[in-house]
Amino acid sequence: MSLDAVLARIDQDQPAALDRLFDLLRIPSISTDPAFKPDCARAADWLVADLEGLGFTARAHETPGHPMVVAQGGPVAGAGGPHLLFYGHYDVQPVDPLDLWDRDPFDPQVQDGPRGPVIRARGASDDKGQLMTFLEALRAWKAVHGTLPCRLTILLEGEEESGSPSLIPFLQAHAAELKADVALICDTGLFQDTAPAIVTMLRGLLGEEIVIRAANKDLHSGMFGGLARNPIHVLSKILAGLHDETGRVQVPGFYDGVTELPDAIRAQWQNLAFDHAKFLGDVGLSIPAGEQDRTPLEMIWSRPTAEVNGISGGYAGDGFKTVLPGEARAKVSFRLVGQQDPEALRIAFRDWVRAQVPADCSVSFAEHGASPAGVMQITHPAFEAARAALAAEWGRPAAYVGCGGSIPIAGYFKTHLGMDAMLLGFGRDDDQIHSPNEKYDVECFHKGIRSWARLLAQLT
Amino acid sequence: MSLDAVLARIDQDQPAALDRLFDLLRIPSISTDPAFKPDCARAADWLVADLEGLGFTARAHETPGHPMVVAQGGPVAGAGGPHLLFYGHYDVQPVDPLDLWDRDPFDPQVQDGPRGPVIRARGASDDKGQLMTFLEALRAWKAVHGTLPCRLTILLEGEEESGSPSLIPFLQAHAAELKADVALICDTGLFQDTAPAIVTMLRGLLGEEIVIRAANKDLHSGMFGGLARNPIHVLSKILAGLHDETGRVQVPGFYDGVTELPDAIRAQWQNLAFDHAKFLGDVGLSIPAGEQDRTPLEMIWSRPTAEVNGISGGYAGDGFKTVLPGEARAKVSFRLVGQQDPEALRIAFRDWVRAQVPADCSVSFAEHGASPAGVMQITHPAFEAARAALAAEWGRPAAYVGCGGSIPIAGYFKTHLGMDAMLLGFGRDDDQIHSPNEKYDVECFHKGIRSWARLLAQLT
Numbered sequence: 001m002s003l004d005a006v007l008a009r010i011d012q013d014q015p016a017a018l019d020r021l022f023d024l025l026r027i028p029s030i031s032t033d034p035a036f037k038p039d040c041a042r043a044a045d046w047l048v049a050d051l052e053g054l055g056f057t058a059r060a061h062e063t064p065g066h067p068m069v070v071a072q073g074g075p076v077a078g079a080g081g082p083h084l085l086f087y088g089h090y091d092v093q094p095v096d097p098l099d100l101w102d103r104d105p106f107d108p109q110v111q112d113g114p115r116g117p118v119i120r121a122r123g124a125s126d127d128k129g130q131l132m133t134f135l136e137a138l139r140a141w142k143a144v145h146g147t148l149p150c151r152l153t154i155l156l157e158g159e160e161e162s163g164s165p166s167l168i169p170f171l172q173a174h175a176a177e178l179k180a181d182v183a184l185i186c187d188t189g190l191f192q193d194t195a196p197a198i199v200t201m202l203r204g205l206l207g208e209e210i211v212i213r214a215a216n217k218d219l220h221s222g223m224f225g226g227l228a229r230n231p232i233h234v235l236s237k238i239l240a241g242l243h244d245e246t247g248r249v250q251v252p253g254f255y256d257g258v259t260e261l262p263d264a265i266r267a268q269w270q271n272l273a274f275d276h277a278k279f280l281g282d283v284g285l286s287i288p289a290g291e292q293d294r295t296p297l298e299m300i301w302s303r304p305t306a307e308v309n310g311i312s313g314g315y316a317g318d319g320f321k322t323v324l325p326g327e328a329r330a331k332v333s334f335r336l337v338g339q340q341d342p343e344a345l346r347i348a349f350r351d352w353v354r355a356q357v358p359a360d361c362s363v364s365f366a367e368h369g370a371s372p373a374g375v376m377q378i379t380h381p382a383f384e385a386a387r388a389a390l391a392a393e394w395g396r397p398a399a400y401v402g403c404g405g406s407i408p409i410a411g412y413f414k415t416h417l418g419m420d421a422m423l424l425g426f427g428r429d430d431d432q433i434h435s436p437n438e439k440y441d442v443e444c445f446h447k448g449i450r451s452w453a454r455l456l457a458q459l460t
Numbered sequence: 461m462s463l464d465a466v467l468a469r470i471d472q473d474q475p476a477a478l479d480r481l482f483d484l485l486r487i488p489s490i491s492t493d494p495a496f497k498p499d500c501a502r503a504a505d506w507l508v509a510d511l512e513g514l515g516f517t518a519r520a521h522e523t524p525g526h527p528m529v530v531a532q533g534g535p536v537a538g539a540g541g542p543h544l545l546f547y548g549h550y551d552v553q554p555v556d557p558l559d560l561w562d563r564d565p566f567d568p569q570v571q572d573g574p575r576g577p578v579i580r581a582r583g584a585s586d587d588k589g590q591l592m593t594f595l596e597a598l599r600a601w602k603a604v605h606g607t608l609p610c611r612l613t614i615l616l617e618g619e620e621e622s623g624s625p626s627l628i629p630f631l632q633a634h635a636a637e638l639k640a641d642v643a644l645i646c647d648t649g650l651f652q653d654t655a656p657a658i659v660t661m662l663r664g665l666l667g668e669e670i671v672i673r674a675a676n677k678d679l680h681s682g683m684f685g686g687l688a689r690n691p692i693h694v695l696s697k698i699l700a701g702l703h704d705e706t707g708r709v710q711v712p713g714f715y716d717g718v719t720e721l722p723d724a725i726r727a728q729w730q731n732l733a734f735d736h737a738k739f740l741g742d743v744g745l746s747i748p749a750g751e752q753d754r755t756p757l758e759m760i761w762s763r764p765t766a767e768v769n770g771i772s773g774g775y776a777g778d779g780f781k782t783v784l785p786g787e788a789r790a791k792v793s794f795r796l797v798g799q800q801d802p803e804a805l806r807i808a809f810r811d812w813v814r815a816q817v818p819a820d821c822s823v824s825f826a827e828h829g830a831s832p833a834g835v836m837q838i839t840h841p842a843f844e845a846a847r848a849a850l851a852a853e854w855g856r857p858a859a860y861v862g863c864g865g866s867i868p869i870a871g872y873f874k875t876h877l878g879m880d881a882m883l884l885g886f887g888r889d890d891d892q893i894h895s896p897n898e899k900y901d902v903e904c905f906h907k908g909i910r911s912w913a914r915l916l917a918q919l920t
Binding site: 203205207209214215216217219220221222223224225226227228229230232233235236237239240241242243276279280283284285286287288289290291296299300303304305307308309310311312313314315316319320321322323324325328329330331333335358359360368369403404405406 | 663665667669674677679680681684685686688695697699700736739740743744747749750751760764765767768769770773774775780781782783788789790793795820863864
């Protein structure tokens with residue numbers, strides 16, 4: 001029962017594991033702010049040293065931005081189990097507004113929380129605490145077994161919070177070194193704070209800006225009102241027509257490439273018993289507003305959307321001006337799923353808008369990004385191994401879940417390294433990542449380490 | 461042929477009349493800027509002196525703001541013709557941006573224009589040049605006849621360009637002194653630059669601001685998009701429903717109190733041969749966008765409107781944010797005609813909006829003014845006298861026209877003095893009032909003076 005020994009070692013080493021995480025959390029590795037460039041380098045060096053202590057050959061590679069930590073270790077492939085790539089990021093978000101923090105964000109401390117002790121610091125959850133769960137699992141494994149469990153490549157990025165400018169060139173330049181059987185990405189959370197979850201569906205994103213132009217200047221609504229075209233009216237009609245009464249998007253061809261949920265996934269999601277009333281209630285809402293024949297989880301995970309993210313036109317300041325404006329603008333984004341083609345959809349959307357613009361008005365568009373949905377292939381045995389391992393640790397079935405937002409790294413691994421990725425993590429919704437008073441539950445850190453140990457035992 | 465003598469005197473005195481107007485134009489009586497308060501007082505004093513020179517008993521009444529010039533003169537009522545009140549304003553708009561002026565705005569000069577000489581100065585058209593047309597007509601009349609033509613009260617305001625804060629209290633306090641048979645207001649223009657016109661229909665105005673609130677904070681559109689209500693969508697649907705496909709406003713009861721155009725007025729308007737293609741073409745448009753069964757002139761003069769004057773919500777800056785905003789706002793104004801009741805309409809509009817707000821959203825409203833339409837009674841013989849006088853001077857029929865904007869003074873005379881008002885003036889569309897390089901055509905000044913002389917001759 002070597003797994004039991006590893007788990008016991010993890011439990012016993014927990015105080016020291018916290019000390020190590022605190023060392024890393026004390027380094028203010030804010031990647032967006034050039035003032036912290038030396039701190040980012042220091043965090044990379046800290047990780048290189050820690051990985052070398054685990055028997056890895058590790059190096060902090062220079063990039064035009066912050067270093068990329070790459071480490072190779074474990075038995076050669078074929079000697080036992082798969083070759084795994086683990087990805088995490090050591091950079092953190094800025095801390096302002098600093099006065100909303102209860103304490104120094106880079107002086108970590110275990111504090112009491114309503115649900116138990118929490119690790120309070122910037123990066124505790126996103127992503128230093130999460131990436132250390134994997135390294136601590138390896139440390140315990142090595143202490144018990146004397147070796148790493150399988151061939152492992154570690155990739156720790158320092159620019160995730162600033163748009164990952166160096167990532168794709170680095171993946172391309174180091175493809176041979178980084179390619180593994182499957183990637184493990186630890187930057188996500190539990191489902192509803194308690195259930196282990198593996199993200200297998202990530203929505204894509206298409207961003208468009210529309211400008212409707214009518215008169216060649218702002219007009220006086222007394223002199224021209226009722227005769228001259230009001231571009232806010234034109235824009236409102238277009239936006240109001242984005243969805244029909246049932247919430248279905250009306251752009252022709254919009255649902256091309258949208259696939260129905262596989263029965264197995266649908267069954268898992270039903271078992272999740274998603275509490276949409278609480279999810280909406282926490283932000284002051286109560287009514288699922290999407291496609292009326294879909295479940296709330298489908299609305300946020302597996303169905304495409306059209307949302308207006310911003311609108312402007314005419315006078316929006318204090319008081320009132322009877323202006324009939326010359327133009328009106330909107331920013332519209334589409335979340336994409338399945339095989340929806342962002343570029344084809346961009347063309348379809350623009351055509352659909354143009355067809356609704358009166359002959360004496362004009363419309364122009366600006367692009368704001370286009371990325372397809374990510375649908376993880378779950379055929380690699382690591383996926384079912386992970387589900388079993390997570391279920392054993394958390395006492396609840398692990399589910400394949402969706403993620404409404406975009407996590408581009410998974411797509412990059414597929415595109416540039418031809419490798420499937422498994423996203424799993426132990427964050428909770430109240431971790432306040434990107435906000436003041438970020439925390440990571442000690443329970444999540446501890447059970448996260450144990451989860452990885454169980455997963456590695458399953459795989460090898 | 462005493463009218464001929466008066467007209468000859470006007471022609472002969474034209475250089476001196478220009479000199480007098482220039483004296484008044486040199487006084488920078490900007491009412492909104494406290495730095496020019498002494499100049500406003502100086503302009504009032506200048507007018508008192510000029511009116512006294514015409515035989516009036518004149519006085520600059522102190523107000524909390526700028527002085528109100530009131531003068532009484534002419535034979536007592538009943539001795540011949542009606543008792544007329546003349547209204548104009550001696551204050552002017554600010555001049556900034558000063559660098560867009562070709563010359564000092566308070567150093568008037570006659571310059572060549574594409575259509576003949578123009579008087580270039582702030583206030584040349586709005587309203588010093590216009591008010592002086594009446595005083596110069598009286599001057600010529602007095603020179604020929606030795607007396608004023610009828611009993612006359614003159615009211616010259618110094619706060620018209622700054623919201624007339626002292627006007628209603630002054631009208632109430634001086635009602636007995638100011639009440640006459642009919643009021644003449646000289647602050648409007650010619651129709652399409654050539655046809656004399658008397659404004660008999662002024663649209664009213666109702667201003668409303670709507671705020672739709674959904675979530676209690678801005679949400680991430682990846683996490684919540686497709687499930688949570690987007691208030692921009694709610695607002696767009698409401699605004700898109702303001703008009704049906706034919707341009708008719710959909711608020712229940714909106715057309716209550718809207719009257720059809722009298723046949724006589726309709727016939728006059730048909731004769732005006734309004735060139736809507738040019739009117740719209742000048743601002744880059746071509747298609748009349750109002751109620752499709754109405755003529756363009758009806759759309760701007762005699763039909764009520766609903767216009768969105770401003771809209772905002774979510775992220776409107778550079779770039780893109782995938783925010784799902786907590787609220788969205790719009791400013792909506794209604795131009796009112798006939799007997800439409802602004803307060804009843806406010807209630808109807810709010811009820812109509814509320815009925816469309818989803819149960820988990822809220823809506824709040826802010827008031828931005830409410831004034832009914834002004835419909836001038838044209839039964840007083842002064843109206844037909846004026847039409848005949850104007851037609852004789854301009855060689856074209858004078859028409860009763862509408863005015864899409866609001867000129868509150870006419871309504872105040874009706875409400876507070878029980879007196880109908882006749883609005884006529886000689887401005888042209890390119891006078892650039894409220895803008896740099898304001899001008900008044902010398903022809904308009906000259907023929908304006910002659911128009912008043914003819915009108916006074918018709919009336920007495």
